[in-house]
Amino acid sequence: MLGLRKKAVLPEPGNALPGRDFAIPTAEMHFVFDRPLKAPLAPGQELAMFGLGCFWGAERKFWELPEIDLTAVGYAAGFTPNPTYEEVCSGGTGHNEVVLVTFDPTKISYEALLKVFWEAHDPTQGMRQGGDVGTQYRSGIYTFSPAQRAAADASKKMFEEKLTAGGFAPITTEVLDAPEFFYAEDYHQQYLAKVPGGYCGLGGTGVSCPIGTGVGAT
Numbered sequence: 001m002l003g004l005r006k007k008a009v010l011p012e013p014g015n016a017l018p019g020r021d022f023a024i025p026t027a028e029m030h031f032v033f034d035r036p037l038k039a040p041l042a043p044g045q046e047l048a049m050f051g052l053g054c055f056w057g058a059e060r061k062f063w064e065l066p067e068i069d070l071t072a073v074g075y076a077a078g079f080t081p082n083p084t085y086e087e088v089c090s091g092g093t094g095h096n097e098v099v100l101v102t103f104d105p106t107k108i109s110y111e112a113l114l115k116v117f118w119e120a121h122d123p124t125q126g127m128r129q130g131g132d133v134g135t136q137y138r139s140g141i142y143t144f145s146p147a148q149r150a151a152a153d154a155s156k157k158m159f160e161e162k163l164t165a166g167g168f169a170p171i172t173t174e175v176l177d178a179p180e181f182f183y184a185e186d187y188h189q190q191y192l193a194k195v196p197g198g199y200c201g202l203g204g205t206g207v208s209c210p211i212g213t214g215v216g217a218t
Contacts, residue, residue, distance in 0.1 A: 007091035007134040008127040016079035017092040023082050026183040030070060031190035032063050037072055037183070041102065045069060048101040048113050048148070049076060049178050051140035052121040053129030055097035056191040057200035061120045062101045063190065067108035071190070072100045074183045076142060077174070082182055088136050097136045100181055110148055111211045114155045117141065118209040121202050123159075124169040130201045139173040149175070155211040166207050 027037050041047070052058045055073040063071045075088050078095030088095045101113065121129055123139040141156075143149040152175045160171045183189075192198050 010094050010135050013079045016094055017087050019080035020082045027186040027189040032193050045102055045104050047144050049098050049142035050117045051096040051098040053137050054132055054201050055099055057202040059099045060192045068103055070102035073188050074181050076181045077179045096138055096140050110151055115209050115211050118159045119204050122205050123171045123173045126172045130203055132201045141175045142178040144178045159209045162207050
């Protein structure tokens, strides 16, 4: 029990694990899209970043969208440089498990991605998602522009009203400017495509978020 409590509390920056000054190895190619995992942005493309529980299932939610150009899983919003999965799971880095999404806003809107994010998990659970307990499973939106931040904040308010009406607790999702993203190890990338029957602990609330359905985030 003490270990679980420790993993559910973010470490202080000065107490975080030291990490390393080099990137850990990861995959070269995207298993689903057969493109370089670290492909640079093409003209018109944008990035989005979300944390919504175990990143295996989170990534699948986005690569299944036909308009998405690329996805990758990794660690963000912590203190330890270039962390490993084991270090993140220890609770000693402060990182969240996140999915990085590359998209073309002329093909799919950021608001549509927010709708997928909100409906794919329960954003009221704090440092856990279902049976997965720890700071790395917290709900988070990490924005790359003022427009993304405005849309994220507006959608959070909009969805919280719906959740409150449905009897849910307040949203605990953190909304931050995008921090540094560290790619996770090779075997985590597109895990549920490599292991179709693998574990996925994601579960939504059953409440529909109105954003992305013709309702603007303004």
